[in-house]
Amino acid sequence: MKLWGQPVHPLTSIARELRLTVFEMINSAKSGHLGGSFSVLDIMTVLYFTNIFNFDRDHFILSPGHLSATLYAILGKIGKIPESSLPTFSQIDSILESHTNSQVPGVEFSSGALGQGLSFASGLALGDKGHHTICLTTDGEHDEGQIWEAIMFANKYHLGNLINIIDCNHMQIGGSTDEIMPLDELAAKYIRFGWTVQTIDGHNFYQLEKALKTAKNSTIYPACIIAKTTMGKGISFMENDYHYHDVKKLSPEIYQKAISELSK
Amino acid sequence: MRSAFADTLFDLAKDDPNLYVVSVGLRPSVLMDKFAQHYKTHFIECGVAENNAAGISAGLAKSGKNVFLCTYACFSPGINLATIKQSICENNLSVKIIGYHGGLLTGELGASHQMLEDIALMRSLPTMEVFAPLDAIETVKMTKVLAKSSKPTYMRLVRPDSPEAYPHKKGFTIGKSEILESGSDVTILGYGPILTQALNLEISNWKLEIINCSSIKPIDEKTILKSIKKTGRCLVVEDHQMAGGLGEAVATLILKSGLKCKFTQIGVDNQFGRSSLDPLDLYRLYGLSTTDIITKINYLMSKK
Numbered sequence: 352m353k354l355w356g357q358p359v360h361p362l363t364s365i366a367r368e369l370r371l372t373v374f375e376m377i378n379s380a381k382s383g384h385l386g387g388s389f390s391v392l393d394i395m396t397v398l399y400f401t402n403i404f405n406f407d408r409d410h411f412i413l414s415p416g417h418l419s420a421t422l423y424a425i426l427g428k429i430g431k432i433p434e435s436s437l438p439t440f441s442q443i444d445s446i447l448e449s450h451t452n453s454q455v456p457g458v459e460f461s462s463g464a465l466g467q468g469l470s471f472a473s474g475l476a477l478g479d480k481g482h483h484t485i486c487l488t489t490d491g492e493h494d495e496g497q498i499w500e501a502i503m504f505a506n507k508y509h510l511g512n513l514i515n516i517i518d519c520n521h522m523q524i525g526g527s528t529d530e531i532m533p534l535d536e537l538a539a540k541y542i543r544f545g546w547t548v549q550t551i552d553g554h555n556f557y558q559l560e561k562a563l564k565t566a567k568n569s570t571i572y573p574a575c576i577i578a579k580t581t582m583g584k585g586i587s588f589m590e591n592d593y594h595y596h597d598v599k600k601l602s603p604e605i606y607q608k609a610i611s612e613l614s615k
Numbered sequence: 616m617r618s619a620f621a622d623t624l625f626d627l628a629k630d631d632p633n634l635y636v637v638s639v640g641l642r643p644s645v646l647m648d649k650f651a652q653h654y655k656t657h658f659i660e661c662g663v664a665e666n667n668a669a670g671i672s673a674g675l676a677k678s679g680k681n682v683f684l685c686t687y688a689c690f691s692p693g694i695n696l697a698t699i700k701q702s703i704c705e706n707n708l709s710v711k712i713i714g715y716h717g718g719l720l721t722g723e724l725g726a727s728h729q730m731l732e733d734i735a736l737m738r739s740l741p742t743m744e745v746f747a748p749l750d751a752i753e754t755v756k757m758t759k760v761l762a763k764s765s766k767p768t769y770m771r772l773v774r775p776d777s778p779e780a781y782p783h784k785k786g787f788t789i790g791k792s793e794i795l796e797s798g799s800d801v802t803i804l805g806y807g808p809i810l811t812q813a814l815n816l817e818i819s820n821w822k823l824e825i826i827n828c829s830s831i832k833p834i835d836e837k838t839i840l841k842s843i844k845k846t847g848r849c850l851v852v853e854d855h856q857m858a859g860g861l862g863e864a865v866a867t868l869i870l871k872s873g874l875k876c877k878f879t880q881i882g883v884d885n886q887f888g889r890s891s892l893d894p895l896d897l898y899r900l901y902g903l904s905t906t907d908i909i910t911k912i913n914y915l916m917s918k919k
Contacts, residue, residue, distance in 0.1 A: 453705070453706050453707075459677070460677075460702075460706060461701065461705040461706045462701065463701065464697055464698075464700075464701045466666075467666070467670050467697075467698055467701055467702050469670075470666065470667045470669070470670020470671055470673075470674065470698070470702065471670045471671075471673050471674040471677070471702050471706075472674060473667075473670070473671055473674060474670060474671035474672060474673060474674020474675040474676075474677070474678070475674035475675070475677050475678050476674070477659070477671070477674070477675060477678075478635075478674060478675040478676075478677070478678025478679065478680050479678040479679075496666075497664075497666040497667055497670065497698070500661070500662075500664035500666065500667030501667050501670065501671075503662070503664075504661060504662075504664075504667055504671060508659075
């Protein structure tokens with residue numbers, strides 16, 4: 352079966368299922384970062400449901416800790432944590448905290464304060480040169496100076512085993528990244544800082560797989576993948592609307608409308 | 616104290632292939648030239664970027680390395696507190712943060728470089744343990760012990776040389792304080808070289824019990840309270856803001872225990888430091904001198 356000229360990727364159904372899981376987690380908690388969680392979901396699906404990397408040995412560092420729901424949903428699906436625990440998201444007696452918590456099996460980095468993940472990932476990549484460290488950051492997070500400190504560091508120490516995937520959805524909590532703090536030519540900046548750069552569609556599984564395989568083969572240059580994404584991807588009326596950066600209680604109408612779109 | 620630490624770390628690295636030093640652009644000042652030359656691949660230079668350095672340290676520790684993050688206390692934790700909190704403490708990683716240039720003893724470098732808030736910042740972080748050696752001898756003992764720790768760790772050093780101030784008989788133990796002089800009239804608690812001013816004081820009238828609280832967190836509750844119970848009078852001496860320091864920690868212990876005692880403090884009182892070519896002039900100006908210690912002891916003894 353073909354859709355828009357490309358065969359439907361086998362990961363499509365997994366991503367659809369994960370979106371439903373993440374949506375239910377956030378809806379039942381009446382709290383969560385829906386927009387970004389859907390923005391990064393296809394990227395993380397490729398990371399965890401292909402054999403390009405093996406996260407029993409390689410490392411995945413999710414710098415934006417507020418996108419925890421997607422990581423927890425994946426860890427549930429691959430059996431690192433019980434799927435039955437997912438509805439406890441953000442509850443007081445649950446380890447599935449709103450922002451990532453390294454006490455959760457499979458979570459390597461407690462996060463929440465932005466801008467720290469790439470430094471942590473760089474240290475880890477330096478200390479474990481035999482394996483790959485994949486960091487996921489966001490474009491909004493690049494406002495933080497610490498990210499640029501880490502970018503320089505990774506170049507200096509030739510961290511060819513480090514990959515930084517940037518979730519570029521051009522949105523952050525208060526509006527567009529262009530309005531809040533323009534990043535302008537992000538790819539050119541990374542290149543000038545000594546990284547290799549690939550720019551891809553962050554919702555296209557074929558492009559994601561190819562880019563990750565290319566990045567994995569880098570030997571001395573840290574690899575950046577600029578993944579162009581859509582905030583809230585999968586629920587049409589939430590897409591590119593920064594008001595859905597984080598959500599509280601959803602009305603029954605919104606809930607139903609979203610579920611019917613996600614179930615298609 | 617700085618050279619005692621640097622030399623000890625150099626020696627430890629011979630037997631510990633996992634030992635790493637993370638530097639933040641101050642290699643000569645933190646006396647790491649020799650380490651950097653000898654252990655090239657284990658000396659990681661981050662440049663003047665304290666937040667990244669704390670994150671790199673955390674990542675290295677995650678990969679199993681024994682990491683010492685070495686720079687001035689005014690920059691680490693002074694600048695990178697949030698990275699220490701999240702990347703190191705929330706992830707429960709054993710990075711040893713070495714804060715050089717603690718206190719007014721930093722001298723002519725002035726307010727920006729005299730770190731007077733490090734103990735307060737570090738002891739408030741969950742999982743973090745906090746230490747400050749008395750002199751060069753204790754620095755050596757402490758460094759060897761902390762190198763084996765599996766917890767987030769902060770150690771404060773001071774700038775001037777502080778050779779052996781006291782013939783240490785015991786080894787350093789985490790969570791233990793050492794009684795340097797025994798007495799029955801006033802308990803004097805403190806850490807770092809400022810406490811040595813209380814040793815051999817010429818006060819023939821009073822018998823002082825001087826306790827080295829170099830393990831600030833965990834604190835040696837038992838030794839401290841036992842002494843205060845005996846003397847009924849407590850003076851805490853520290854080259855740090857009074858807010859959040861050892862004085863507040865001890866005051867909390869006393870209040871929780873229900874012990875009745877007379878209590879006072881020596882420390883910096885809600886002020887910034889300033890330059891002085893002789894750091895001891897700062898002790899006189901800010902009320903941290905030997906004379907001030909004697910005045911406080913007399914004050915405690917005058918209270919019924």
